Amino acid sequence: VVVTGATVVTSAGTGCEAAWAALERGSVASDPDAPRIATVDYEHWVPRKNRKFVIPVTGLAIGAGALALEQSRLDIAGFAPGEVGVFAASAPRHSLGDLAARIARARRLEGRLPLVRSRPWEAYQALCDPMNLLRGMASAPADHLALQYGFRGPTATFTSGGAGAMSALTEAARMIRTGRQRAMVVVASDSHTSELRRLASARTTQGAHGEGTPGTVPADGGAAVVLESETSARHRSAPLVARLDRAAVRMGRPGDLNSALRDCLDAVLHPPRSGRALVLTCANGTSERDRAEREVLDAYLGDGARRYAPAMVLGESGIASALIAVALAVDRLSARREEWALVDGVGDSGGAGAMVLEQAACA
Amino acid sequence: MGVVSPFGCGIAALWEGVSHGRSAARPITLFDAADLPVRFACEVPGDFPPHPTERVSAFALEAAQQAWKSAGAPSVDPRRIGVSLAVGHLGNEASWFPDEVAWIGEERPDPADPNLIDIALQRLLPAYGGVESLERALHPDGLLVDVARACGAEGPAAVVHTSCPASLQAAILAAEQIRDGEADLVVTGGAESMINPVGMMSFARMQALSTNNEEYASASRPFDRTRDGFVMGEGAGMLVLEDFDHALRRAAPILGEWLGAGMSCDAYRLCDEHPEGVGAVAALQAALREAAVAPDAIDYVNAHGSSTPMNDRIETLALKAALGDHARAVPISSTKSMHGHLIHAAAAVEVIVTLLAMRHGIVPPTAHLRQRDPLCDLDYVPNEARAARVEHAVKTSFGFGGINAALVLRRHS
Numbered sequence: 001v002v003v004t005g006a007t008v009v010t011s012a013g014t015g016c017e018a019a020w021a022a023l024e025r026g027s028v029a030s031d032p033d034a035p036r037i038a039t040v041d042y043e044h045w046v047p048r049k050n051r052k053f054v055i056p057v058t059g060l061a062i063g064a065g066a067l068a069l070e071q072s073r074l075d076i077a078g079f080a081p082g083e084v085g086v087f088a089a090s091a092p093r094h095s096l097g098d099l100a101a102r103i104a105r106a107r108r109l110e111g112r113l114p115l116v117r118s119r120p121w122e123a124y125q126a127l128c129d130p131m132n133l134l135r136g137m138a139s140a141p142a143d144h145l146a147l148q149y150g151f152r153g154p155t156a157t158f159t160s161g162g163a164g165a166m167s168a169l170t171e172a173a174r175m176i177r178t179g180r181q182r183a184m185v186v187v188a189s190d191s192h193t194s195e196l197r198r199l200a201s202a203r204t205t206q207g208a209h210g211e212g213t214p215g216t217v218p219a220d221g222g223a224a225v226v227l228e229s230e231t232s233a234r235h236r237s238a239p240l241v242a243r244l245d246r247a248a249v250r251m252g253r254p255g256d257l258n259s260a261l262r263d264c265l266d267a268v269l270h271p272p273r274s275g276r277a278l279v280l281t282c283a284n285g286t287s288e289r290d291r292a293e294r295e296v297l298d299a300y301l302g303d304g305a306r307r308y309a310p311a312m313v314l315g316e317s318g319i320a321s322a323l324i325a326v327a328l329a330v331d332r333l334s335a336r337r338e339e340w341a342l343v344d345g346v347g348d349s350g351g352a353g354a355m356v357l358e359q360a361a362c363a
Numbered sequence: 364m365g366v367v368s369p370f371g372c373g374i375a376a377l378w379e380g381v382s383h384g385r386s387a388a389r390p391i392t393l394f395d396a397a398d399l400p401v402r403f404a405c406e407v408p409g410d411f412p413p414h415p416t417e418r419v420s421a422f423a424l425e426a427a428q429q430a431w432k433s434a435g436a437p438s439v440d441p442r443r444i445g446v447s448l449a450v451g452h453l454g455n456e457a458s459w460f461p462d463e464v465a466w467i468g469e470e471r472p473d474p475a476d477p478n479l480i481d482i483a484l485q486r487l488l489p490a491y492g493g494v495e496s497l498e499r500a501l502h503p504d505g506l507l508v509d510v511a512r513a514c515g516a517e518g519p520a521a522v523v524h525t526s527c528p529a530s531l532q533a534a535i536l537a538a539e540q541i542r543d544g545e546a547d548l549v550v551t552g553g554a555e556s557m558i559n560p561v562g563m564m565s566f567a568r569m570q571a572l573s574t575n576n577e578e579y580a581s582a583s584r585p586f587d588r589t590r591d592g593f594v595m596g597e598g599a600g601m602l603v604l605e606d607f608d609h610a611l612r613r614a615a616p617i618l619g620e621w622l623g624a625g626m627s628c629d630a631y632r633l634c635d636e637h638p639e640g641v642g643a644v645a646a647l648q649a650a651l652r653e654a655a656v657a658p659d660a661i662d663y664v665n666a667h668g669s670s671t672p673m674n675d676r677i678e679t680l681a682l683k684a685a686l687g688d689h690a691r692a693v694p695i696s697s698t699k700s701m702h703g704h705l706i707h708a709a710a711a712v713e714v715i716v717t718l719l720a721m722r723h724g725i726v727p728p729t730a731h732l733r734q735r736d737p738l739c740d741l742d743y744v745p746n747e748a749r750a751a752r753v754e755h756a757v758k759t760s761f762g763f764g765g766i767n768a769a770l771v772l773r774r775h776s
Contacts, residue, residue: 050633053633081630082627082645082649085626085628086628090524129568130565130568130569133565133569134633134634137526138524139524139525139526139764139766142525143633143764143766144633146628146630147630147631147632147633149630150630151628151630152627152628152629152630152641152642152645153626153627153628154532154626154627154628155525155628155766156523156525156529156532156536156626157523157524157525158521158522158523158524159450159522159523159524160507160520160521160522163520164522167520167521167522170519171521171536171539174539174540174543175539177543178539178542178543180539248519248545249519249520249521250442250517250518250519250520251445251446251507251508251511251516251517251518251519251520252517253441253517254512259517260517263442263517263518349505349507349508350508351507351508351520
C-alpha cells in the first residue's frame, strides 16, 4: 500500500510545509495559551448547492481531501467508480459544538432555553431542523468527498477518539491489501476550539504546554491521505510519496496505560528496523499520558530517532491529530529526509494505534 | 450472538416476536411525547436507564455479555480478541436536551451574556457527575471500552458511525481483521437509542418516520402501498465472529458461516439514494462475488425494508438487478415491520434474525403488508412466517445518503 497524496490544514496554515516550518520553529502563536484556529477555503471544492450543508470543521476535511487528491492526481475517470472509497475519522462532538452555539443563539433570540421537553412541539421545530442534523453528522466529511468526486467504494466514519484516525487508516489500508479496493481516501477533522469543547477539556487544558507543564492547547485541524495499491499507482504513474508498511490499532489492558501502545509497537516494529528514522508522537501536554508514551518509545526506539510532537506546537485537534502526524511524516519521507517513520496515536480511553511508513521509490 | 430488542432481552424474545409477526410498537413512555407529531416507537421494555447515553451503554453491554456467553466465553489470548462496534451519537447529543437543562430557568443569566455557553455548561456539569462523565457522554469509545472489558478484548478496535448500515460495516471490518490474521475473534455489532425528544423530532422533521399514531402497531409496513415511514426502535445486537478453523478447534457453537460481504456508496445526493439503486446493486453483487454463491442459491433475503416510500421501491429494483429472475422466487422479508428501525443497531439485530431463520428453518414475515405496491412486486412473505430450508441467506442494509452494505451467510452443518 502506497501513499500518493497527503496534506494537512492546521493552525499553521494549509499544507505540510507550513506545519513543518512551525514544528521546526517550535511555535505558531505569540500567545502559547491561545486556541489554534485553522481555516481553509473549503467552498472552493464544494458545489454551491451543497455549501449550506457544510460547517467549518467538515470543511477542514473536505479541503484537505481535495488538496491530497490533487497531489495524487487521482481522477475517477481512470478507475471504476467502486474502486475508490472514503474512510473518515470524525467526531460527534463537532455537532455538539454547533448545537451549543445554537442554544446560545436561540437563547439570545428568545431569552429562554427552548429545549425543555415540557414545551410544545413548536418550540422544538428550529432545533430539530433536518438541515442541522445533516450539517452535524459525523459522517459528513466522507459523504461530501464521495459525492464530490464520484467515489462509489465503501464510505465509513470512525469515531473512536484519539485512535479513530489510526483506525480509519489501518482499515483503509486493509481494504487495499486484501484486494477489496484499489484506492482509499482517508480524511479527518476535528475542532477543539469551540467554547463547549474547551470547557469539556477543562480538566486537561490548564495552561501553556511544555515539558513539565500540564495542559493541552485546543486546536482545529484536518488532514487527508490517499492510499493506493502500489500496482495501481505505478500503472497510472502516480506520485509515490511514501509506502505504508505496517499499521495496528489495539485496545490494551485495563489499568495499564501503555499496554495498547506496546501491543501496537510489537505489531509494527517486528522485526526491528534500522536506518534514519522519524517519530511523530501524540504527546499533547497531558503529563501522565505523555510520560507514559515517552517511556514506551524509549524502550522500543532508544534515542536514535528524531522525535516531534505536532500537537505540542500546532495544538491538540483530537481525532484529527494522528492523521495530521501521518501526513507530516509522509511529507518528510517524500523529501527523503528520513528512511522510515513511526507515528502513534493514543486515545483517552486507552486504545492506541501505531503505523510505520517508509520511503517509496518514484514510479 | 446477543440482543436487546424491543421484544426484550435475549435471542428467545426476539425470535418469539418476529417469527409470530408481532409488533413491538407502542406509545412512547420514555418521555412525554403528547405534543409530538409521532407519539409511538419500539421501546425496549425492562429496567434500563432512561438517560440516552447510559441507555445505549446498557444495551451494548448486555448484548455483548450475552454474545460472549453464547460463544462459550472462550479462553483466548486477549490480544487476539477484537472489538468493532457501531454506535449512534444522536443519543449523546440528545443528552444535552432532557430536563437536566431546565435548571437554567432557576437562575436565569443574561441571555446576551457572551459567556452564556460556559455558564450553561458549568452548571450542567454536575448533572453528569463532573467533567469526566461529560467527556464520556461525548466519546462513543467509552462504550468500546465497556464492551472490550466485558469480553476481555485487548486486540484490534474500532467504532464506526455511518447511519443505518453502520453495524454491518463494523462486522465487515471485523471479518476483514480475522481474514487478515489480526484477530481470532471479534465482538461486533451496534447499539442505539434515539427514542428521545431530539431523535424523534429530527427524524420526524425529515419525514422519515411514520406518523400513523392511530394504528401505531401496524405503522411499520415495508413494501405496502400505504407505507409512510419507519417506526423508531432501539436496542443492541452483538455477534462474535471467529476464524473458522479456530472455532472448529475449540468446538465452538457455530451459528452460521460468513461467506462474503460488499460495501458501496451511491455518491448521488447527500440525502437521497440513487433512484436506480446503483450502489445497492454494487454492494449485493460484491457480496455474492466474494461469497462465490450464485444468485439462484439464495434461499432468503432479510431486507433493509425500512418502510419509507423511497427505500422499499429502490431496494426492490436493486434485488431484481442483483438476483435476476431469482428475485421473484426468493422469499424476502423486512423484520423492521415488527421491531422497528434500530438505526446503528439495525443491521446487527437483523443479521441475528437471519441466523435464527437458518437455524429454525422458518422465514419470518413482513408484517402489516396488506396492500400491494405495484412498484414492490416480489415475494415479501406477507404477514405470516413460512417454513423454509435456508442454506444461503442475504442481509441487505442501505442507509441515509446512499451508504450500502450486503452480506451472504451460509447455514453451518
